[in-house]
Each structure stands twice: as structure tokens, then as C-alpha cells.
Amino acid sequence: MEDKECNSGGFMRLLSEESCSSTVTGESCVNYQTEIFNQLPSSLARRRTHHHHQDRGTIETSHPVEKHPELAGEARDRASTQPIRSLPVCMQRKREARDLRHLQTRTVGRWESWKRNQRINRKRLGEQVGEAMSRLLPWSSTLHTIEGRFGVGVKAYFVFLRYLVYLNLLLCLVIGGTILIPTVVYDSDADRGLLRFEGNDSVLDFFVGSGFLERSPVFYGFYARSSLDLLCLNTPLLFLLGTLTVLILSLVMVVRRTVVGYKHTWLLGNRYNIHMSYKVFCGWDFCIQDPEVADLKLSFIRNELKLYLEEERFQQREARRTLGQWARLYFLRGLLHFLVLVLLGGAFCLIYHATKASQAERSGDYLILTVLFQYLPPIVITLVNFFLPHVFRHISSFEDYSITTQVNATLVRSIFLKLASLGMYLFFLFQNSQQDCWENQFGKEMYKLAVFDFLACFCNTFFIAYPRKWLVDRYPSSWLARLSGKQHFLIPFNVLDLVYSQTVTWVGLFYCPMLPFIETVKLMAIFYIKKLTVLQCCVPAQRMFRASSSSVLFHFMLLLGLIMAVITLGSNLHKFEPSSSCGPFVGSATVFNVTAVCVDSLPGPAQSTLRYLSSEAFVLPVILAQIVVLTSFESRRRANGKAIERLKDMLVMSTSDKHFLLKQHTLSLRRQKKTFKAPTTVSGTREGSPTTMKDPSAGIGEDSHIAQLKDPSAQPTGDDIKIDRGL
């Protein structure tokens, strides 16, 4: 490969570029590589399937190319089958290609362009309709604003809230249809109105649930056996069925949402974790035109990168811990776990004493004091649930986990606290439940919990959040302001509150059938209150945790709450007799008497089928079969995982094989060219200049071929191409 420039006797050989260059540079290799890249079967297949999605209203066809034999082989394929507008060349070249194709085919003209216009208009119309429909979804403009200012995490909270509103509306519908309407329509007792005001009713009844509320459809005691009294269609049976339907519906919806989230985030997200390159190359949204939105997007990208860097640093720090440090860390963690358990135990004791105190009989006190004592358990529970999660948050910062693990650990402890305190409270309630009409009592307690939860949220916003903001704005240098700092919207704790209130609804559903209605109204009010808090008082968080694993936890916690509600209800229905003075199940030994009566009235075969279905002889084999099916799914999943790993390795290996072979091929091509080359008449513009900035196709080879189309004097190129093909 030495220079052959020879300047003897006044004639100079014309030399081409390649013969002057002495090394096989990457650039010219790339040219050759990408030429043959486009001939590979995989590229051709991809282009063919791509054309099926392309707009077919244009002129290109797979016209016979025998008319133009001087077209290079693969340029032939591409030039005649690929739509012109998809060619990665400048406009001038595209028009030349188009003119060339015009020579080949006749233009179809107006009809095709009209069809294409119509197709594009239809697509645009579809998009606009979709956009209008999504704007019809309630509160979507609010969510958009919130996402713009605070990011995806806070928006996810409001989306979760909206989902709970939908769920509760659905439950309202079911309960209204099966419980409320039949009772109202078939009311046997004519003078028993929906709302009766008597002598000593007062506004406080609204908070405590006594008085006029006690006699209204809100509580269990209102419902009775009405005039609808067929064997298999009576009010008690509808009541039971309504409750069961509601619980099953909730179970289905929550499980579905949990599973979908689990699939998306855990199964796909962790394995195919190509985050960094996506973030760098696809991070910026090119549609952004507003400077504020641009700033926010930049800060989010920066935060995500910082999050990744922090996780990396944490992992490095973890890898460098010595044995002594590990021992110390584990000791510290054990101590802190013990501290958490002590705190939880203390909280439960407090709740027990509060329950006992509120159930003790009091007389002769002021009305307000009575109400306060009645509200003591909810107050204590709410206070405990307000302070302890923050304590847990501070504790977990000492445990030296990664940020995501810290947040999840705090979440797990907080949800355990919330659900366990609720469970404890219910347990203590049932310990002395042998009063008359104990169902109403229980319903009242649940009602009080729900109302107080709403009051706590209200007070939190107007008596804590706003004053804090006012303080930080007006006196930013005072010690109190510096202690409290700027307010952030703590997503995990707010979601926990939502989960808690939904659990209370599910638990109290049977004894207070109007709870879903109350819950719907309450959730809508909470939406607006929280919106005010976020938009007026909070600033966007500077640090963010990886919210995807937490969102799976949120849905799982909702499921836990539902399971707890189901277990509570089931044990209640089995253990305790329905009270004999109120409710639709008066007179039956258990609640399920009504179903037994209905089943008894069915024809013989149906009865025996039902009895068989609920006997052990059927249930046990079903359970065994389910275990077998689950085992088979699990082993298939493991085999699939191994296959995926193997395929990934194979992919990487075959790609590097391909590149290696291409490089070899390129080298041998170049060697061939040097042996076959005539010393003259080679135009220097054969390859185009690889560093032309305008044409990306310089790296792809298209430009060189179109240049050949233009240059009829490039005869040797034809020969060379033939040689290529001969290879």
C-alpha cells in the first residue's frame, strides 16, 4: 500500500483516493460494511415488513427493473420498492429519484394524492377524538397541571385517588341496586320514612352517628324483612348478595390492577434494564415549546440521572464495606428494628386503653365531652398514624439502605401500623359486643373512623399546611421555619391514608351500607383539598426515589386491606348471631339461614349439585389441581427465564460474529480492488465523500449509488459493482 505517485517525464498518473491511503480506516470500512448490510436477508425482511405499514398511495411499485440494467443491484431493490419520502437523502436527491421513477411508471396523480389526504385526515380526526375523550375524563386538566409542575409521582397519587373514586362509585351502584332500592320500594312498614327527626336530635348526631342517623338507611338497623318475601328473592338475601358482590368485585379489580403493575415494573423493568442509553437518547421530548415545561423536564432528567448515580455510589459503598462495618451495621439495624417493635407495641396499648375508656359508661357530662370520649379511639388511631410514620422515616435513614429500600421499608412499617391498629381496634370492639343491636354499634364505630379521617385531612391542610407555608414565606429566617423547611408532598404517606380509608369502607360495608356513598363524597372532597395543598403550599421534591416498585407496593397494600376486611367480616358472620331486634336477619340463627332456605327451595338435582360443590369431596381435589397447575406455571416461568438469558447471549455473540465477518469481507474487498484496479480513469468521486455532512447516506451507501445514477461516465463503477456481485 505504498504511494504510487510517480512523477517522471512529465506525466502523472491519476490516482484514486484509496490507493493513497495506507491504512484501512474505520470510515471506508463502514462504507463497505453498510453496503453489504443492506443486502443481508434480515435487512431486506425488515424493509419488506416495513413497507406493509407504509403509505401505499404513492407511485412506487416493484416495477421491473430490467429497463435499467446499469442500476446497482441493491440500489435497484431499494430505489424501486422504498417510498421516496423514506429515503435518507436531501430533497434534491429525492426529486431526482422521483424523476427517475417517473420514467419507469406512469403517475397516478390526483386520485392517489386525494386518497392519501383522506387517510391522513382520518388519522388526524381519530387522534383528535381520542384527545377530546381523554379530556372528558374528570379532572384531567388538573392532573395535567400537576404533572407539569410536580412530576409523574405526584400525578400518580391523584390518578390512584381518581381510581378509588371510580371503584366506590361502582360499589355505590351495586349497593344501591341490591340493598337500597328494594328496601325503599318494598317497604312493608308504611310509616317508617327514610329520615325521621325526633325530639333530642342535634347536629352532633351527624358526627357520632346516633339520633336521626341511627334511624336512617345509613346503618344496618334500618333494614328489615320487607314485603318482598319470596323464598329465593327477599331483602335479606339481596342484602347478603349485595355485600358479597361488592367484595368480590373489589377483589377482582384490585387484583387485576396489582398484577398488571407487577408485570410491567418488576418482570420487564428489572430484566431489560436499558435505562441509561434510553435516558440519554430518548430523554428529551422534542415537542416541548414552553420554557417552564422545558425547565421541569430538564430537572426531571437530571434527577433521574442523579438517582441512578446515587444508586451506583451506594452499591460501590456497599461493596467496599469491611466485615467489621457489616457487623456494626447489622447490630444497629437489629436495634432499630427492636425500637420499631417497641413503638408499635406502645401504639397498640394506647389504642386498647382508649377503646376501653370510650366504652366505659359516662353520664352527666357535657355533650361535647361525651362526643369527645366517643371519638377517643379514632383520635388516638389517627394521631398514632400521623406521628409514627415520620418517626419510622427518620429511623430508616439511620439504617443505611439505598433510598428506594428506605422508602419501601418505611412504607411496610407504616402500613403494618395502620392495618394492625385498625385490626386491634376491631378486635377490642368485638370483645364486648353482646349488646342489643351490636351491628349498629359496630357500624357507628366505622362511621366515626371514616368521618374523623376526613376531619383530620381537613385540619391538616388548613391548620398545619397553610400556616406552615405562611410562616416560611413571611419569616424565612426564624428557627421554626428553618426547622420545618419547605413542604413537600409526601406521596407514600398520602397513599397510605387513601388505602386506610378504603379499608375502613370495606370493613364497615356490611354494617353501614351507605359507607361507599360517604366514601365517594369524601374522596372527591379530599381531591380538591389535596389539590389546593399541592398547588399552593408545596414545592416539587428535589430528590426522587424509584417510584415503580413503590406503586406495586401501594396496590398490594390495598389488596391486604381488602383481605383484612374479608377476614373480619367472615369471622363475624360465623361467630356472632345476628341480633334479635334490628336488621334484616332478625330471627335467624346465622346470617346464612336465608341462603339455606333458598337452597332448600330449589329443585332436587340443583340442591344436590350445590351440596356437592360445597362439600370437601369437591373442594379438596380442586385445591390439589390448582397446586399442580401453579407448579407447572412456575417451572415454565423458570425455564423461560433461562431461555431468555441464553438467547440474549446468543444475540450478542452473533452480532459480534457478524461484525467480524463484515470487517473481514471489507478487507478482502479492498485487497481485490487494489489488484483489479486500472491505473487511470477512476473518478475520485466514486464513494462520495464519507464526511459530507448533508447526506447521512454517506454512511449507508445510498448516496454513492445515486451518484452513480447521475454519472454516466463512471464506467468502472459498473465493472466494480459487477465484481462485487461476483463475490
Next chain:
Amino acid sequence: MGNKQTIFTDEQLDAYQDCTFFTRKEILRLHGRYHELAPHLVPMDYTNEPDVTIPLALIVSMPELNENPFRNRIVESFSEDGAGNLSFNDFVDMFSVLSETAPRELKAIYAFKIYDFNVDNFLCKEDLEKTLNKLTREELSPEEVTLVCEKAIEEADLDGDSKLSFADFENMITRAPDFLSTFHIRI
């Protein structure tokens, strides 16, 4: 088909329609936008294909491009002379590639060009570092930038030469779920 316009001949409009992803109306609208960027430079009558280019500084002042950290590179990639001066052909070409209907492969080709700052047909570490600095407005420290770039290259590089060729880039970008939705400009 509407009122007779005198900016382009019918044949020119047909050619534009075939060579880009725009309809006739959109091309006329684009010409309006091009004209209002430099009304004294750009003639209203394009029937004889005047050779007019608008400099980079005016193009990147468009609201669609103004907030984009890569606006200079985008305009340079589509300009004939590489310095960012766009003729109307280049202007239409640019927005055609960045429109919603352009196919993924075409966008991948131009995305590669845009991110290739030193125009050597490879995305080397320096290219990635410049991309990242533009993306974060230089708020990350140099070590952090290096760490992120190394991880990005390690994820996408298939042939082990510690830089990304077009094949590596295309392979990575076809698996990105939101490349098509982020890499488009609506005009």
C-alpha cells in the same frame, strides 16, 4: 381544490408531496412559516426555485426549536453546507423527518446524525458527553458525566469497540419504547 395559489407550481407541490410526509396544505403552511422567519429574504414566489437560505440563528429562534437543547445540531444536520443555513427544501425535509408519520428507521438515521457531534459516523464518548451536557445544562459534575456515558455505551455497544456505530444505535433505539413519541416535532 381551494383557491389558486401562486407560490408553487402544481408540479412542484406534487413533488413535495411525494418527497415528504406532508400534504399540499401543510407545505403551503410551512412556506408561510419559512417566509415569516425572514420576510425580506424569502420571496413569496417560489415557482422558479430561488436559491435562498436562512441562517441558523433565525431558524433556532422558532418556538418549536427554541427550547430544544439539540436545536443547533438538528439544523446543522439538515443543512446542505453543514453550517446550519437552511433552504426551503432543507426546511421542509427537516420537519418531514421529524413529523409523526415518518418511519422509525428514517428517524433513527437522523437521530444518529444529530447526536454525532464530531461527524465521524460513530457515537464516541465525547459525543455522548456533549449530548449529556446539553441535556442536563452542564449541571452534572465531570465524573458523573463520565459514569453515565460509560454505562450508556456499555449497554448499547454490541461489537465491543467502546463506541456506537449506526448498527448499535439502531439496535438500541428500536427497543426504546418511547423513541417515536419523543422524537417528533409538531408544526
